[in-house]
Amino acid sequence: MENFRAVLRARELKMSKVREVVASCALRQVGHFSVEDLVRALQAEGVQEAHMATVYRAMPLLVEAGLVQATLISAGDSQHYEVVFEREHHDHLVCTSCGRVVEYRSEALLALQREIAARYEFELEERVSELHGKCKECRRAKERRVARS
Amino acid sequence: MENFRAVLRARELKMSKVREVVASCALRQVGHFSVEDLVRALQAEGVQEAHMATVYRAMPLLVEAGLVQATLISAGDSQHYEVVFEREHHDHLVCTSCGRVVEYRSEALLALQREIAARYEFELEERVSELHGKCKECRRAKERRVARS
DNA sequence: TTCAGTGCAAAGGATTTGCAACACC
């Protein structure tokens, strides 16, 4: 939350009651969530003063503050986010059949990506690293289908 | 193009003049392109019969045929693609300031990702692997700005 | 001859934006 205030200050923006409650609610989200999810969560907490537009306006600030991160995994079209502040770094494996998401940690991968960024003299800020494929169960299901036909 | 025909056959779809010209034009694209870019390219070739909707409908087939691949890098909101058929595998470094895109190849990264997928028993189909950060030039520019103020 | 493909225009859906009232600093 301090990071958030710092970003606001740096951008000469103000901290408001609404921004505060949006930020704190976002931080309490588990897993991936969309702007709509967040609005629903806020309403569930009895916060009526959280309009879609306001949350849309707040998200980039939360990202900049390093509290949340945009993810690719999206149910449908909408952008999803996940909390990254004080969470362990991880990446995702996504099943292209059933949509199951497996999180994994790989220090080696992270190290390698850092090395690559350094090699090209980039200051690494964000990594998008997702592997898509068929999970074991879906592969089995497919084999059964083939065998039957 | 044979792959494309195979996909169409497998799905009991037909090869049409329009699909053919869309596919061949897509294969000739260099770098990242959007559906709109492709339509413009087609029109530049004098192909009038290539409507947006048609190209939108064709893209998933081209992806399935392994000719092109969806990319994350997008100028604005629209989905971008790039040719992958008979091109060397590569990933991207994207500058968050100037938008510059650097392609890099890393067999080690690829091998590691394959290993991770295997560990979780996923059959790897697609990798989304992008590093975002500030490139050297933008970092320098920023330093200059700070120094001046 | 029969489905599938195409053009077109209209619909859909996520996100953004203009503006008047309002709240921080």
Place this chain on the structure above:
DNA sequence: GGTGTTGCAAATCCTTTGCACTGAA
């Protein structure tokens, strides 16, 4: 007390879809 913020609704923009017509097998 003057800016930045918010709610609201309308506007955008990419993408999808329904439909009548055309074309491939």
